[in-house]
Amino acid sequence: MKFEDAVKKSIKTFMQGKTPSATDEMAEGGIFHTPEYFDELEENILGEVKEEESVDEDV
Amino acid sequence: MKMFDAPIAGANYAADTRNYPWHRPPDIVNYDEGVDYMITKMKEPEQIELVFSLLEIDAHVATVVTSLLMQGISRGKFSIDLAILMAGPIARYISIIADEQGIKYDMGVGDKDRISITPTSLKMALGIMDDDNEETLEVLEEAPVIPEGGLMGAPTEDEAASEDEQAAMLGMVEEEEPTDELA
Numbered sequence: 506m507k508f509e510d511a512v513k514k515s516i517k518t519f520m521q522g523k524t525p526s527a528t529d530e531m532a533e534g535g536i537f538h539t540p541e542y543f544d545e546l547e548e549n550i551l552g553e554v555k556e557e558e559s560v561d562e563d564v
Numbered sequence: 565m566k567m568f569d570a571p572i573a574g575a576n577y578a579a580d581t582r583n584y585p586w587h588r589p590p591d592i593v594n595y596d597e598g599v600d601y602m603i604t605k606m607k608e609p610e611q612i613e614l615v616f617s618l619l620e621i622d623a624h625v626a627t628v629v630t631s632l633l634m635q636g637i638s639r640g641k642f643s644i645d646l647a648i649l650m651a652g653p654i655a656r657y658i659s660i661i662a663d664e665q666g667i668k669y670d671m672g673v674g675d676k677d678r679i680s681i682t683p684t685s686l687k688m689a690l691g692i693m694d695d696d697n698e699e700t701l702e703v704l705e706e707a708p709v710i711p712e713g714g715l716m717g718a719p720t721e722d723e724a725a726s727e728d729e730q731a732a733m734l735g736m737v738e739e740e741e742p743t744d745e746l747a
Contacts, residue, residue, distance in 0.1 A: 508644065512633065512651040513626045517673040519652020528595045528649060538599040543656040550664050 585640025592642045599653045601641065602632065606657070619662055624672020629655045 506514075522540045529536050582588065592598045605611055611632075618628050632654065633647040642650070655671065662669045731737055 508634070508648075509626070509630045511648045512630045513673045515648050515651040516626055516629065516655040516671065519656060520671070520673070525595070525649050532595065537596045538653045540656070543653065543660065546657075547660045547663070550660055 584638075586637055586644075588640055590640055590642045590646070593646065595646065595649055598636075598642050598646050598650045602636065602650060602654050603657055605636075606632070606654075606661075612661070615658060616662070616665060616667060619658075619667050619669045622670070624670050625655050625658050625662075626651075626672035628658060 519540060524536060524539055580587075592601055606615060615628055615632075618631075619625070629651050633651060636642055637644055637647055659669065659671065725733070728737075
């Protein structure tokens with residue numbers, strides 16, 4: 506398997522909501538950058554964008 | 565043939581192991597630290613411009629992530645194994661900032677070999693066929709007639725052209741004399 510194939514496989518797995526279990530066990534308190542963290546980040550960032558757009562429309 | 569698409573066996577013993585950054589222990593060995601480093605790095609104007617430009621020329625997110633990780637590995641920032649683990653979060657982050665900027669992108673992780681499910685294939689699998697489709701299938705199922713004795717075999721009496729046709733093929737038919745319509 507080439508590096509790019511491994512990267513694709515890793516992305517696909519992460520997008521399915523899976524995290525590296527062994528790494529998670531090793532980290533104190535679990536890993537921070539989980540799929541849930543990015544879901545929240547997406548909501549915050551895209552929520553802000555939508556709010557800005559609605560403010561522009563009101564003006 | 566991928567026989568030669570690999571390093572030469574024992575090449576690592578012939579090279580100086582301190583020549584390159586990736587030959588030395590990496591700077592980052594922690595997953596979260598690595599992801600933080602990459603996200604911080606991507607916030608730099610040059611990096612973010614490069615990422616957006618690549619996405620705008622229809623480069624897949626997986627390709628962008630690969631190139632960013634390769635940069636980090638070549639600088640000795642993290643190991644190849646950690647880079648592979650970090651690929652998912654970085655791709656997700658890129659997809660978020662691309663959405664924020666309204667840039668369309670393709671993750672590039674789809675399976676090309678997968679047979680796509682279409683209404684027709686589903687109907688065929690379930691044995692539900694329309695009348696039109698059945699007619700089409702019947703036409704397709706008619707096997708072509710193969711002459712006896714192979715493709716180069718002599719035709720049988722039924723298949724042979726009639727005497728008139730054979731004479732026409734040999735140019736032995738009297739051609740009609742052109743008539744002068746104006747006369």
